[in-house]
Structures are given as structure tokens and as C-alpha cells.
Amino acid sequence: MAQFQWLNVSESSGGGALGVIFSVAFFRGLDPAEVVRRFSRGENSGQESDFGGLDDKAYEFVNETDGGDGGGYVGVFKVGEWCVAIEPHGWMVTLHEVVTELSRGCEVLAVTRHDYAAEHSFEYAIDGTVVTGYRLRHPHERYGSDPDRLNGFMQELGMGLDKPEDEAAWDAAWEENYDTAVPRGFALAAKVTGVQFRPDMLDRPMLVGPILEK
Incomplete structure (x- = not known):
């Protein structure tokens, strides 16, 4: 897992490129413009930019809203048959009511790191249904329509899947x-x-657009 340590840098060590609050989602079955449209509820198909431009927009949004509404923007690019969506300073994509809507007619896997008021989380949804989800520090507490679907992969990564039996x-x-x-x-x-x-x-390069709530 060494290749993912760049996503785990502590705030005291600078927080890394994405900081200590961010989400990354993977979409299969949509192109980047459609992913942006889903985040913006059909209002925006995105503007070509780069991560610096995305981060600037998110930083401005956080300053304007005091950080309580996430980063307000998403950047999307294609990798093979998947699109990767980066949500700096945000956690919207792993909210149950958001990921189920985003995943209608497609497949979405999202991971959030949140070092403050929320918890790190994982959501895997297909066509409007969360298949498997868990809080990243609690792999023994899985939920969804098929909570054990990813157990084989999780065990390969050394995750303990059985609920602890006592305080120790x-x-x-x-x-x-x-x-x-x-x-x-x-x-x-x-x-x-x-x-x-x-x-x-x-x-x-990525398409950058706003995240609009209902």
C-alpha cells in the first residue's frame, strides 16, 4: 500500500497534495462531461482546466462558505474505462443520498478522507443502490445490498472483517x-x-464544474 501513502500525509506534515479533507470517485459508464453534469444537476458540463484551477475554485468556495459545505467543485478526467472525479475539501460524493443519485445507470466507487468532523468512508454503488459501504476505520461494520461483496479483496489487504468480541x-x-x-x-x-x-x-487536464445540492 506504499503507493497510496501520498493520500495519507498528516496535517502536521503538510497534508499532502490533496490535504486532509477530500474525496475521489471512480465512475464507469459515463464520460467526464456527464459526470460533471451529474454533480451540477444538469446545469454545467465543465470547463477545461487543471488541478491548480480546481483547487483554486474549491479554496475560494471554502473561504466563502466557512468550509461547512465542502469544496463546491469537482474535477473529472478519463482513465481507461473509468472516469476519476476529485472533490478537494469535500465529502459530498460519499453521502448516501448523493452517491445513490450519482450512480443511476452507472457504477460509482468513492473514497473520502476527512480528518475533522466526519469519518473516512467508502461507498460502492451501482444503478442507484449502495452495494457495499463502510467507514474506513471500521471494515468490520459493512452495509449495503451486498455488504460482503468485496470481502475477498478486503482480506487480501489485511483488513479484519469480523466484529471485535471484547474491549481488548x-x-x-x-x-x-x-x-x-x-x-x-x-x-x-x-x-x-x-x-x-x-x-x-x-x-x-480535467473538466471542472460546480457541485450543486438540491
Whole structure:
């Protein structure tokens, strides 16, 4: 999982390229413009930009809204048969009511890192239904229409899938998952999608558009 440690840099060490609050989603069955349209509820098909432009827009949005509404923007680019959507400073894509809507007629896998008021999370949805989801530090608490669907991959990554039976086991599970949760979440995403989210992907051109809520 060393290749995903760049997504796990602590705030005291600078937070890394994406900081300590961000989401990354993988879409199969849509092109980048359609992904942007879904985030913007049909209002916007995106403007060509780069990660710097995306991050600037998100930073301005955070300053205007005091950070309580996420980053407000998403950047999308194509990788093979998947689109990758980056949501700096945001967590909207892993909200249940959002990911189910985004996944209608397609497949979406999303991972959120959130070091503050929320928790790191993973959502895998197909055609409007969450198939498997879990909080990244709690792989033993899975949910969805098929919560065990990814168990084989999760076990390959060393995740403990059985619910701890006593306080000592809970403490051990927390210790085991605390620092490894985010890299393991992105490693699991790579196993499902075949896309390894790498730092050089931030150098790619992308379509940038707003995230509009209902």
C-alpha cells in the first residue's frame, strides 16, 4: 500500500497534495462531461482546466462558505474505462443520498478522507443502490445490498472483517486501522476498478464544474 501513502500525509506534515479533507470517485459508464453534469444537476458540463484551477475554485468556495459545505467543485478526467472525479475539501460524493443519485445507470466507487468532523468512508454503488459501504476505520461494520461483496479483496489487504468480541479486541482493531485506513481504502478501490490513483494524475487536464445540492 506504499503507493497510496501520498493520500495519507498528516496535517502536521503538510497534508499532502490533496490535504486532509477530500474525496475521489471512480465512475464507469459515463464520460467526464456527464459526470460533471451529474454533480451540477444538469446545469454545467465543465470547463477545461487543471488541478491548480480546481483547487483554486474549491479554496475560494471554502473561504466563502466557512468550509461547512465542502469544496463546491469537482474535477473529472478519463482513465481507461473509468472516469476519476476529485472533490478537494469535500465529502459530498460519499453521502448516501448523493452517491445513490450519482450512480443511476452507472457504477460509482468513492473514497473520502476527512480528518475533522466526519469519518473516512467508502461507498460502492451501482444503478442507484449502495452495494457495499463502510467507514474506513471500521471494515468490520459493512452495509449495503451486498455488504460482503468485496470481502475477498478486503482480506487480501489485511483488513479484519469480523466484529471485535471484547474491549481488548476493539482497541486492537482501532489501533490496526487508525493509520492504515485511507491507504487501504484506495488500495481496495484499485482492486475493484483497476485504477491506481497516483499523484501524477493530478497533472492531467480535467473538466471542472460546480457541485450543486438540491
